[in-house]
Each structure stands twice: as C-alpha cells, then as structure tokens.
Amino acid sequence: MVGYVDMITSVSLLFLYVLTSNFAFAKTFDTKLSDVIMVVVSQPNPYHAGRARELQLDLKDQIKGLGTNKPTVYLTHKKWPNKMGLWTIFPLLEKLQETSSVTKWVLVCEEETRVDLGKLQTFLQQYDPLEDWFIGHGLEDKEATIIHHFAPPNKLKFPDFAAGFILSFPLINRMLSRWPDEENFRADFTIDPKHELASYILMDDVKLTHAPELCLAEQGDHCVSYIKQKFPQCGEAIPDDDLFVAVKTCEKFHTERVPVVLDTWAKETGHIEFYSETADSSIPTIDLGVPNTERGHCGKTIALMKRAVTEEHIRDRKWLLVADDDTLINIPRLRQLLACYDASSPVALGERYGYQVAKGQGYEYITGGGGMVFSMPMVRRLVDQCTCPQNDSPDDMILGMCLRRLNIPITHVPYLHQARPDDYSDGFLSRHIPVSFHKHWNCDPRAVYRLLKSYDGVESRGDHSKQTHVEL
Structure with a gap:
C-alpha cells in the first residue's frame, strides 16, 4: 500500500513539474515596440546614406497606424555626425x-x-528585459585566424551585424560600468567589431544567444530580420578606362607573387602598373626611386599617388586602385561596385579598420591588403596634404590620419577583404559577394582567384587551402 501511495505521489509531482515547466516556457513579457531603440550603423557617403534612408522609410511605412507603440529609430551619421567610431559599437552604447x-x-x-516590426515585438516578448541579453545570428570560426588574433576557434559565437543584434539595457549598463577595461581587453585596434564586441561581453559571462530568426538569407516566414541584397545594383559598371590599377611589389616577389597577378586578375584590365625598387622589363615594373622596406611602404604609396596625378596616361582616369602583389581582385565586380559612387567628389573606399576609435577618438583607415580605392579628386587631396614620416611608415594608417585631418570619412564596403576566405566564417561570406581577398600564405592563390570569380555563396567554396597552419 505504501508503494502505491509513493507511486501516486511521484506521478503527481511529475505532472506538477510538467505544468510549471510548460508555464515557464510559455511565459511572455510585456514588451512593446516603444521599448526598443533601433540604431542603423550608417555612413555619410551619398550612396550609403541613401540605403539607410530606404531602410528608415520601410520602417516608417510599418509604423503607420501604430500610434505611440513605435520604436525610436536613429541613423548614426545623422544622429551623431561628429562622433568617431560608432561602428565599433562601444561609443554608440555610451551615446545611447x-x-x-x-x-x-x-x-x-x-x-x-x-526588420519586420510585428515579428520583432513578438520575438522580444520571450525575453526578460531585466536580465542580461545579447541576441544575434551567431557566427563562429572554424580555425584560428589572424583577424581574430588567433583566438581559439569554436569558443566564441559572434553576431553578424547585417542581420541585426539585440542588447538589453541592463547588459549595456553593466558593460559600460567597466569600459574601457584596459587590463583585460585590447581596445587599441578595431579589426572585426562583431568579434571584439562578443569577446568583451563574454568577460561579463554573457554569451551570444543565437537567434535564427535574425536571418542572413532572403526574407522567410520565420525571419524577424533579413539582409536586403548581397551586392549593390547601381546600373552599368564603370568603363575599364575609368580605373587605373597600381600594384606595389618588390624584387624578391617578382618571380613569386607577380606571376600570379599576371596570370589572373591583371588580365581583366588594360590599365595596370607594377611599382618596385627595381625596374624589371620582363614584367614590366617601374622604379619609383623609393627603396624597398620590409613593412609599411608609405614612401612607395605616396610616390605612386604623385605619379598618378602627374602622368598623362593616369591623371584623367576617375579611380585609382592601390593593391599589394598578394591581393586577389575581381576587377569587373569592382567596376560594378564603383558605379554606386561619385568619382567627381573625394571618396576613399575599402575595408575599414580603426586605431583607438572604440574609445571615441583616434582615426579610421582602409586596411591595404584588400585594396584601397580612391577617386582622383581624393588622390590629389592626399598628395597635397600627406607626407610620410618615414618610407617604412604604415601607408594605410598614415593615409587614415590624413583623411582624419581633412575631415573626410572612410567609406566602408564589406566586399573587400584583408584576409583569405578561410579567415572568415561561412555565414559571413554567404551573405554578400566578395570583390577581393588577400594573402598567398597557406593557400593556393590561383584557386582562391577562381573562387572569387565564381562566388555565389559558401556552397561555391572549394578546396583552396592546405590543412597546415602557419603562424605570421
């Protein structure tokens, strides 16, 4: 009889546990759209400002009829036009x-x-706003990569910003209560803000909550957010005659790297020159009168820019691409991209890095390996205003400092890449079409170029890397 009673008691307790568990699972929180600030990390360049404005208008159409239940929407280039480094997120959180x-x-x-605002409100109602939440579409590394300072792979999920990510205000307040944490967090250089943000938040023992509802692909029924386009569509590509290509090299790479360029993307343009410390008629290369340096190459870059604005066959072009001899470029795709920009105004395009900008100061710069693209008016301004402290000063950072003094912002494009395909997560590469990759080490550069030519997403990625790892 006792055993029977114990069994009934156990069943009752189990039934009660199931009921309470289901109740907890079904619990919702009284979150309204008016409890949400939406921030679009936007840029002042007319093309990018226009894209941000299109998003803003889409949200306004959804807000009609909502009365007071509507989110606050900010475009960063409009709300805080003079604040440095909002794209790194930390100065943005301080402003918020x-x-x-x-x-x-x-x-x-x-x-x-x-963003689908109705789905956003429903989505947020499952999370307690009084707790620490960091929510996004989670990406992760498959191997240790240079852009993440060789952090151990598969240890950290980080959000794709283009799918959107969400922070609760208690977490924001906790983050800022110790920002910047100089002893435990490297905040001098910003290379990949999504990884660096997740790394900092993890110091508070808060991991990213992966939300597939924040989508990387085109809009689906389950998507709270999605990404509008994989590549800009601004009409016909600019003519090849509008673009001049300057490749920096040196004698020791004349037989190693330069042949790769000549065999691949150099064939895609009729206007390209190779600059070295040694004139080599077999390529040919041009000696700019600047000795080779092991790193930096500022003297060489400024010299080639001076040549670009003085030589008759270059100065009337509209755009200048400055590339390394181990950069891999899809030139037709770059010409398509440049159709979105006004070549008559000073424009500096590339993958944006930053020095001290996470602290709201310092300067941004175009990281050189992915290719630096300048309108000719911009080249003339830089030639007039920029000098190199030394020939081996870092050219990309010196140019960034000059642009800061000129009050001309870097225009970031997510299609030019400082590293190899394997240095980026599959999810990140799946949501846009790349224009460039960089580095020949630990990979077959010709295979990477073939990948670049045929790229339509992660499914196109071939076996282009060796399995061994080489430290830099």
Whole structure:
C-alpha cells in the first residue's frame, strides 16, 4: 500500500513539474515596440546614406497606424555626425546610455538590414528585459585566424551585424560600468567589431544567444530580420578606362607573387602598373626611386599617388586602385561596385579598420591588403596634404590620419577583404559577394582567384587551402 501511495505521489509531482515547466516556457513579457531603440550603423557617403534612408522609410511605412507603440529609430551619421567610431559599437552604447533612461532594448543593424516590426515585438516578448541579453545570428570560426588574433576557434559565437543584434539595457549598463577595461581587453585596434564586441561581453559571462530568426538569407516566414541584397545594383559598371590599377611589389616577389597577378586578375584590365625598387622589363615594373622596406611602404604609396596625378596616361582616369602583389581582385565586380559612387567628389573606399576609435577618438583607415580605392579628386587631396614620416611608415594608417585631418570619412564596403576566405566564417561570406581577398600564405592563390570569380555563396567554396597552419 505504501508503494502505491509513493507511486501516486511521484506521478503527481511529475505532472506538477510538467505544468510549471510548460508555464515557464510559455511565459511572455510585456514588451512593446516603444521599448526598443533601433540604431542603423550608417555612413555619410551619398550612396550609403541613401540605403539607410530606404531602410528608415520601410520602417516608417510599418509604423503607420501604430500610434505611440513605435520604436525610436536613429541613423548614426545623422544622429551623431561628429562622433568617431560608432561602428565599433562601444561609443554608440555610451551615446545611447545618455539619451535614454526607460528603453528596455537596443537593436543595432546595418543599412541593408530589413526588420519586420510585428515579428520583432513578438520575438522580444520571450525575453526578460531585466536580465542580461545579447541576441544575434551567431557566427563562429572554424580555425584560428589572424583577424581574430588567433583566438581559439569554436569558443566564441559572434553576431553578424547585417542581420541585426539585440542588447538589453541592463547588459549595456553593466558593460559600460567597466569600459574601457584596459587590463583585460585590447581596445587599441578595431579589426572585426562583431568579434571584439562578443569577446568583451563574454568577460561579463554573457554569451551570444543565437537567434535564427535574425536571418542572413532572403526574407522567410520565420525571419524577424533579413539582409536586403548581397551586392549593390547601381546600373552599368564603370568603363575599364575609368580605373587605373597600381600594384606595389618588390624584387624578391617578382618571380613569386607577380606571376600570379599576371596570370589572373591583371588580365581583366588594360590599365595596370607594377611599382618596385627595381625596374624589371620582363614584367614590366617601374622604379619609383623609393627603396624597398620590409613593412609599411608609405614612401612607395605616396610616390605612386604623385605619379598618378602627374602622368598623362593616369591623371584623367576617375579611380585609382592601390593593391599589394598578394591581393586577389575581381576587377569587373569592382567596376560594378564603383558605379554606386561619385568619382567627381573625394571618396576613399575599402575595408575599414580603426586605431583607438572604440574609445571615441583616434582615426579610421582602409586596411591595404584588400585594396584601397580612391577617386582622383581624393588622390590629389592626399598628395597635397600627406607626407610620410618615414618610407617604412604604415601607408594605410598614415593615409587614415590624413583623411582624419581633412575631415573626410572612410567609406566602408564589406566586399573587400584583408584576409583569405578561410579567415572568415561561412555565414559571413554567404551573405554578400566578395570583390577581393588577400594573402598567398597557406593557400593556393590561383584557386582562391577562381573562387572569387565564381562566388555565389559558401556552397561555391572549394578546396583552396592546405590543412597546415602557419603562424605570421
């Protein structure tokens, strides 16, 4: 009889546990759209500002009829036009903390993000806004990579910003209570802000909550957000005659790297020159009168820019691409990209890095390996205003300092890449079409070039890397 009673008691307790568990699972929180600040990390360049404005108008159409239940929407280049480094997120969070005392959630996204506001409100109601939440579409490394300082792979999920990511305000306040944490977090260089943000938040023992509802692909029924386009569509590509290509090399790479360029992407343009410290008629290369340096190459870069604005066959072109001899470029795709920009204004395009910008100071710069692209008016400004402290000063950083003094912002494009395909997560590469990759080490560069030519997503990635790892 006792055994029977114990069994009934156990069954009752199990039934009660199931009921309470289901109740907890079904619990929702009273979150409204008015509890949300949406921040679009936007840029002042007219093309990018226009894309951000298109997102803003899409949100306004959804907001019609919502009354007071609507999110606050900011475009960073409009709301805080003079604040440095908002794209690194940390200075942005400081500004948001100043502007709001009642907001529960912050959703940060990019100009190509599209958000379904009705689904967003329903999605957020499953999370307690009084707790620490970091929510996004999780990416992760498959191997240790240079862009993440060779952090152990598969140890950290980080969000794709273009799908949007969400922070609760308690977490923001906790983050900022110790920012910057000089002893435990490297904040001098910003290379990949999504990875660096996740690394900092993990110091508070908060991991990214992966949300597939924040989508990388085109819009689906389950998607709270999605990415509008994989590559800009701005009409016909610029003519080949509008683009001049300058490749930096040196004598020791005349037989190693230069042949790869000549066999691959150099064939895609009729206007290309190779600059070295040694004139080699077999390539040919041009001696700029600047000795080779092991690193930096500022003297060589400024010299080739001076040549570009003085030589008759170059100066009337509209765009200058400065590339390394181990850069791999899809020139037709670059010409398609440049159709989005005004070559008559000073424009500097590339993959944006930053020095001290996470602290709201310092300067941004185009990292050189992925290719630096300048309109000719921009080249003339740089030649007039820029000098190299030394020939081996870092050219990309010196140019960034010059642009900062000229008050001309870097225009970041997510299609030019400082590293190899294997240095980026599959998810990140799946959501856009690349224009360039960089580095010949530990890979077959011709295979990477073939990948670049045929790229339509991660499914196109071939066996282009060796399995061994080489430290830099």
